[in-house]
Amino acid sequence: MQDVAKAAGVSPQTVSRVANDSNAVKPETRQRVEAAMERLGYRPNYAARALKHGRFQDIGVVMFDTTRFGNARILDSIVTHAAEDGYSVTIQTMSNGAERTLASTIDRMQRQPVDGVIVVLEERISDFVGYKPPRELPVVLISEAAADHCPTVDADQYGCSTAIVDYLMSKGHKTVYHIAGPVTSRAAESRAQGWREALEQIGARVPSMYIGDWCADSGYQAGVALAHDPECTAIYAANDQMAYGAMLGLESAGKRVPEDVSIVGVDDSLVDVVPRLNLTTMRMRNDAIGATAFSMVRRQCEGEKVPAGIKTVIPTELIERGSVRDIS
Template identity: 45%
Template sequence: MADVARRAGVSSQTVSRVSNGHPGVVDATRRQVLDAMKELGYRPNSAARALKSGEFRTIGIILFTLSTTGNVRTLEAIATSAAEEGYAITLLPVAVPTQDEVRGAFTRLGELAVDAIIVIMEVHLLDAATVSLPPNIGVVVADSNAGDRYSVVDTDQAGGSREAVRHLLGLGHRTVWHLAGPADSFAAQRRADAWRATLEEAGREVPPPVRGDWSAESGYLAGLRLAGEPGCTAVFAANDQMALGLLRALHERGRAVPAEVSVVGFDDIPEAGSFIPPLTTVHQDFAEVGRRCVAGVLRQLRTDAVERGTTLVPTRLVVRGSSGPPPGA
């Protein structure tokens, strides 16, 4: 810092202000300092900053898998939002979803020196793990039902599911079948519960759900079963990947979409409009989820307040070519 100050002809205090982005430095002086930093290859020492300020400017992320659309897009949004706030992220995937692995992940993050933690996982493991969090650390959980224990940010899973089912009923279908997600997923549970409740409220028969594992392959296998159900004219799939497999199975079995069977998905992945036919689906705003997760942990850091409760990000139905009236309507 002293070398930069000498090269720029300013005080070390001015170099510190420029380095930390403080206002009050005139533009010409700021440019002199930045030019001197570049010439000398100067980079602020983050470890020294952390010792002085008590902040590491790093957010730890714990998650189970990068194989699902929701996790990848939420993580991308978190990383972007954190960078905009001047924070880095430390990613710690949990290889096997067990209580011991969750405990170990929190321990490792504590050792890696982070200011806050965002958790993207099924919260029943988080609750059961009896983890010991580092003091004065903010925690936000994405996609869970942990509002009484932690601050939660999630999309409106139930609202989006109700809108999907009502859309199909409004087209004239007598009932709606459901291609559900994994039994241990809270997101899948909320979508299935809303599907069932919407049918019951409308006085419609509730068909037995067919379960998949979020993958297109599981959707294909489920679709082979649903294609053999003569009364199945509409299917609400719990995610777009399973809907993709379902479309393939219906095509192979000669069930035209949407002339014979309508299909609605959930997620609105970038490829959804390129399916054959283009997929009607529930759009989730993953970017907004990521922004609110980062804003939540930083707010806790800055106010030293522990937050609880759930923030829901609205969803919306995107109607495309895979849904239409039932045969003969």
């Protein structure tokens, strides 16, 4: 900093103001200082800045899997909003071999220079109930269930299912079959619960549930099986990959979509991937989930209190295409 100040003919305080993007520097002075920084290869010392200001301007994000559609969209939203507010993002995953608890996850992240942590909880973990984050480290959970000691946010997993059932029943179907996600998934569990209870509430028959693994092949196998059930006229698949697989499975067994069987998926992950996509789906607003989670953790990092024990619910959106037929 002393070298930059000397080269630019300014004080070290002015160099500090430029490095910290302060508005209290004249444009021509800023330009001179930035030119000296570039010439001398100066980079801000973030460790020193953290010691001075008490923050690293970095948020940790922990996920089970960064490659899944919803997670990738949530992560992209967090990174985008972090950059807009001058924060960096440190990413870790919960590997299969590691102890999958909030305590161990946050302990590992605390070893990194982060100001707060966002944890995307797709699966059940043993210490979710009653977990208390460190007093000095804000933690936000993207979780289907509200946590007692951390702010939480997620899409309306249960409500999206009840809305899909209501939508299909309004088209004249007597019941709705369900292709669920894996049993380890909290979202799949809530979606299945919403499907089941929506049917029970209106007195409709609850068919046997098929359990998939989020992938198209598991949906294909379910579609082939359901093609031989004469009472199956409507299917709700817990994500679009399984829904699209089910469409192909039905068609391979001689059934037409939507003439013979109507199908609705969840997440809208196939748009711009599958040409001439005609799958009706319930869109998850993953961008809003990521933005809300980042806002929650940033506000805590900057001294604001965000209530724990309350879940912020992001509503879903029905996207009607051509895979549902009105048979009423």
